[in-house]
Amino acid sequence: MTSNKKPVCVVPLGDVSEIVLKVIAGHITSCFKLTTQILLPLEQPEYALDERRLQYNAATIIETFESMHFSDHDKVIAVLNQDLFIPIFTHVFGEARQGGKCGLVSLFRLAKNPDGSTPPKSIIHERAVKVALHELGHLLDLLHCEHKKCLMHFSGGIDEVDEMSLDLCEYCSIYLQDKLR
Amino acid sequence: MDKKMSIMVVDDEEIVRKSLFHWFKKYGHVVETASSGFEALEKLEKYPYQLLFVDIKMPGMDGIELLGKVKAEYPDTLVIIITAYGSIESAVKAMRIGAADYLLKPFKPEQLSLVMERISVQKKLVSQYNYLKGRLEKITRFDNIIGHSSEMEKVFSLIPEVAQSDSSILLVGETGTGKELVAKAIHAESRRSHLPFIAINCGAIPESLLESELFGHQKGVFTGATRARKGFLEVVSGGTLFLDEVGEISQKMQVDLLRVLEEKKITSIGSREPVDVDFRLISATRQDLKKAVAEGNFREDFFYRINVIIIEIPPLRKRKEDILLLVEHFLIKYSQETNKKVDHVTSDAMGLLKQYDWPGNVRELENAIERAVVLSKSRTLRTEDFSFIQPSGIQFSESLSLREMEKAYILKILEENTWNVTQSAKILGINRVTLHKMIKRFDLKRKP
Numbered sequence: 001m002t003s004n005k006k007p008v009c010v011v012p013l014g015d016v017s018e019i020v021l022k023v024i025a026g027h028i029t030s031c032f033k034l035t036t037q038i039l040l041p042l043e044q045p046e047y048a049l050d051e052r053r054l055q056y057n058a059a060t061i062i063e064t065f066e067s068m069h070f071s072d073h074d075k076v077i078a079v080l081n082q083d084l085f086i087p088i089f090t091h092v093f094g095e096a097r098q099g100g101k102c103g104l105v106s107l108f109r110l111a112k113n114p115d116g117s118t119p120p121k122s123i124i125h126e127r128a129v130k131v132a133l134h135e136l137g138h139l140l141d142l143l144h145c146e147h148k149k150c151l152m153h154f155s156g157g158i159d160e161v162d163e164m165s166l167d168l169c170e171y172c173s174i175y176l177q178d179k180l181r
Numbered sequence: 182m183d184k185k186m187s188i189m190v191v192d193d194e195e196i197v198r199k200s201l202f203h204w205f206k207k208y209g210h211v212v213e214t215a216s217s218g219f220e221a222l223e224k225l226e227k228y229p230y231q232l233l234f235v236d237i238k239m240p241g242m243d244g245i246e247l248l249g250k251v252k253a254e255y256p257d258t259l260v261i262i263i264t265a266y267g268s269i270e271s272a273v274k275a276m277r278i279g280a281a282d283y284l285l286k287p288f289k290p291e292q293l294s295l296v297m298e299r300i301s302v303q304k305k306l307v308s309q310y311n312y313l314k315g316r317l318e319k320i321t322r323f324d325n326i327i328g329h330s331s332e333m334e335k336v337f338s339l340i341p342e343v344a345q346s347d348s349s350i351l352l353v354g355e356t357g358t359g360k361e362l363v364a365k366a367i368h369a370e371s372r373r374s375h376l377p378f379i380a381i382n383c384g385a386i387p388e389s390l391l392e393s394e395l396f397g398h399q400k401g402v403f404t405g406a407t408r409a410r411k412g413f414l415e416v417v418s419g420g421t422l423f424l425d426e427v428g429e430i431s432q433k434m435q436v437d438l439l440r441v442l443e444e445k446k447i448t449s450i451g452s453r454e455p456v457d458v459d460f461r462l463i464s465a466t467r468q469d470l471k472k473a474v475a476e477g478n479f480r481e482d483f484f485y486r487i488n489v490i491i492i493e494i495p496p497l498r499k500r501k502e503d504i505l506l507l508v509e510h511f512l513i514k515y516s517q518e519t520n521k522k523v524d525h526v527t528s529d530a531m532g533l534l535k536q537y538d539w540p541g542n543v544r545e546l547e548n549a550i551e552r553a554v555v556l557s558k559s560r561t562l563r564t565e566d567f568s569f570i571q572p573s574g575i576q577f578s579e580s581l582s583l584r585e586m587e588k589a590y591i592l593k594i595l596e597e598n599t600w601n602v603t604q605s606a607k608i609l610g611i612n613r614v615t616l617h618k619m620i621k622r623f624d625l626k627r628k629p
Contacts, residue, residue: 059196059199059200059203085287086200086204087194087196087197087200087286087287088197088200088201088204088263088286088287088288088293089200089287089288089289089290089293090287090288090289090290091289091290092290097203097206098203098206098207138207143207143208143209144207144208144209154207154290154294156289156290156291156292156294157291160291
């Protein structure tokens, strides 16, 4: 059974594989029991490109989205192929602010293994789902969790993303249920 | 252990402040930001942030200068230096001043995560250390007797010396000077330390009850004696008996105690069988017992029996250099007890505390700090937090005439200088002859 809250919107920024969007939307529904809606692609956020770093500033994109009005959606998960950073970090796989409206998922670094090899598509999709659910967790006010397997555990490297499960630990699960009640 | 921390991000770049702010929020930390070193110090004065992330390059006060000030003022606060312009020299300098870590911007997310993990472990160790230190201090001998003045040093040096013998000790000092603490320290240093220490305030117990408390009684000897009870003189068995306010006990009780001290036997009320007792007696008084003896209010034989060794505990006004140490000690104590981080006293407030004469001595000072900590809304105690203290010296009132004020002031200076006319005249800015004339004119007399 899914919640009767406004659906979570999954929106591609630029040219993003439809399958990835569908897998993310499907998992949001199955894991968080929230309805989802995939929107038509928005333009690639060139306004956020840092020409010195050749990366996209996640903070700038989030601030732009936070100022946008989404009448039918409370929470937005935007997916893009570009490499993201926040000013203090070299890179991020995704970004969202605690209790915010918009979370970002970058597929850029998910398509490579730590040893430089290319993983199968299914692994890339699974990584994208984990990052998307993790960021949605922040939008729903979940904090980083100490349990290594928990979806809300912070992952600094791709191997840690792979180690993380698709589930929330017992505590985060209860917290989420309370939040969605 | 709670891993949540209070963190302040100090950087002149808004984008960096925002990034770290939102990042730490995801861990549930309490986060604040400051755009300059000055702002950071202002905020730090109001709230005890545990961890500071400080950028080196900032206008006005750079990160290294801020680090130095923070470590000098708030040594427990951890500081992590972040910079985009790293050099080995600046890193070495920062670590030498006391930075907990040094990060080069931009850093990998996992690097920050590792640093935070390390800080968390460090915090846990510090917390454990403080806990164990507190436990250790509680069982350490000179617990709570604070002071580095020469007067207190004398007391400290006497404690281990007198502890080794079994001679009776008389502690003389005003109320609140810590006589019981000294008695406990002597007991702790003595061979009886593993046996009981029993303290009785003779002034607080009516005479009839005191006799029963000390000697014990048999069942049914008086109304309410529903069962036999051992007295403290027997219960103390081998330990130390501390009789506070010994000057308050009646002459009859003095005779009874004198006999006990001489015969080392007691007979409880209603019994005919004497019982052997063994204890070391430490008495304390705030009275002038010699005078009481001379006036016939205290038995001379008992006075000399309890006064084999005399230790005078100086009043706080005669060891004002100890006030700073005592204030620091009580701040820690009451910050922990009230769970409020109050760890600073402004120099003005400290001046006020040093100026006051503390007639209630250390106990009054302790109460003042406790009250100020409980009511304080910031981590720093200011003069207004001690508004309940009446500064010593002349009390101004509307009815005080200029002549009365002059008289009171001259008397104050004379008292402060133990009636040394030359010294007092020098302070008052007049010559000795004039001061003599004024003493005569105002009919000033030395207090007996």
